[in-house]
Amino acid sequence: MTRRFATRITRRSALGAGLFVGTSLLIKACGTTSSSTAGSSGGGEILATTFGGAWEEGHRTYLAEEFGQAAGIEVTIVSEPGLEAVSKVIAAQPNPPYDVILIPEGPMFMAEEEGVLAAFPQDMSENYGEIQPQYYNEGLAPMVASQVLGIAYNPERISTPPTSLSDFWNPEYEGRVGIPALESGLGTTFFVELARLEGGDENDVEAAFQRIKQLLPNIGAIAPNPSSLATLLQQGEIDMAPHWFDYISGIKAKGATVDWVAPTDKVASSSSSLQIVKNAQADLETAVSYVDRALSLEVQTAMSKPPYNFLPTHAEAPLPEELAAKLGSSADLKDRLFIPNWQIINQNRAEWIERFDREVQA
Known part of the structure; x- marks a missing residue:
């Protein structure tokens, strides 16, 4: 990706833009602090993007809110198309506006080539090994939905x-x-x-x-x-x-x-993944835990149900019922996917x- 943006994008301006158009969600858990970093033991914050519509609704309900409450941190979600999120991260390095970004394959590989994504530590993820093989990305976090x-x-x-x-x-x-x-x-x-x-x-x-x-x-x-x-x-x-x-x-x-x-x-x-941004302000443990929850059976099962109906990447998560009726079993689907x-x-x-x-x- 060669296109560069002259405007400097900070975390504050990125969040402000999201709030201005009414597409971001601020979720504050009990005991939240104003610290710029946080671990799973509590305190701190994480700023993540998602897509609009069903993605934002599902991530708000089953990912951000429950993760924030369990970890005792402040989770901020901004609705942002994948390519725009990547462009902002590239423009703002080494001080990216987001800690974790939701991106489809195309922007993901662009971001990887630009060197703005952090390697995903598999050994810190409880759910990494439960993802179907076709959804792994070498060195990066696997896909969360298709x-x-x-x-x-x-x-x-x-x-x-x-x-x-x-x-x-x-x-x-x-x-x-x-x-x-x-x-x-x-x-x-x-x-x-x-x-x-x-x-x-x-x-x-x-x-x-x-x-x-x-x-x-x-x-x-x-x-x-x-x-x-x-x-x-x-x-x-x-x-x-x-x-x-x-x-x-x-x-x-x-x-x-x-x-x-x-x-x-x-x-x-077409699949999308949550990727940790290089030089993220959230500490690595918090960022990995956030992505790991998106990979979990619990979240992926919830996101496979109406009104979301996303195809899960977790090996044990069920196909959306309506999609299963149209396509057959998950074994049949694997053979039919291009x-x-x-x-x-x-x-x-x-x-x-x-x-x-x-x-x-x-």
């Missing part, structure tokens, strides 16, 4: 549910399909999955570009992010789109006229975005 890509659609306007991503090209869906832009993780995951279905991979995406250009007559909207794409679906401006299971199941539970199906082939996934290689993607993504904007979105 999302799976499928097809979101309006069941009132599409009577026969789609079964494959290739259904987007059906002539009857002219002007009714929405897709995400490549700037979003959802968009890039969909793009790489499309390349795989066309016989390519992360190093060979030409067929994916050609296929998307063939889809243009059916595209009714290109959304910048998952939230915007879901809004278009709810408003009836599009009738189907690639989307994450957890997001669609969450808004469906709140009354949205949407449903989600898994492709009959493999399902592409995990994109984000280290390769990061090398090519800027070029893909520029070309997508020029040839598809223009």
Whole structure:
């Protein structure tokens, strides 16, 4: 990652920005002190990021609040997209604004290349050994949850549910399909999955570009992010789109006229991890304990249930019931998951975005 920001970002300004937009949560446990560091014996503080929506709600309830009460520390959560959190940490080193950041694979590998993430001490983690092998990151903390890509659609306007991503090209869906832009993780995951279905991979995406250009007559909207794409679906401006299971199941539970199906082939996934920032002000034991709680069976089981419905990474945590019904057993899921290689993607993504904007979105 080569882009640098001239503005100096401090812990106070980062927290203040989060409070200004109403997306941060300050949780004070009994006996909290104002010390800038803390151990598991009590006192101190930790400042961590999460994503908005279900992520923030779940982390607030099952991670930050209970961890803060048990450790006797002050936990502050700021809602921050992964790439923005990484950019702020890079800009502010050696005095990062956060102690722990929640980031997807792409930003995680960028941050690792920039040298702003601390190595994760496995021997200090009670739950490290309980994580499924595909979710480990060499030298870093493992993934805490995963999302799976499928097809979101309006069941009132599409009577026969789609079964494959290739259904987007059906002539009857002219002007009714929405897709995400490549700037979003959802968009890039969909793009790489499309390349795989066309016989390519992360190093060979030409067929994916050609296929998307063939889809243009059916595209009714290109959304910048998952939230915007879901809004278009709810408003009836599009009738189907690639989307994450957890997001669609969450808004469906709140009354949205949407449903989600898994492709009959493999399902592409995207995972996120909580990583400790190098030069964090919270002491290492506190930061590791916070991440370790996110890896625990208790938290991951809670986050796999409605309204969150995240795919857990802990080997003993259950699949979300609705997802299990759509996909089958966890053993079947392991065989069906397609995990994109984000280290390769990061090398090519800027070029893909520029070309997508020029040839598809223009």
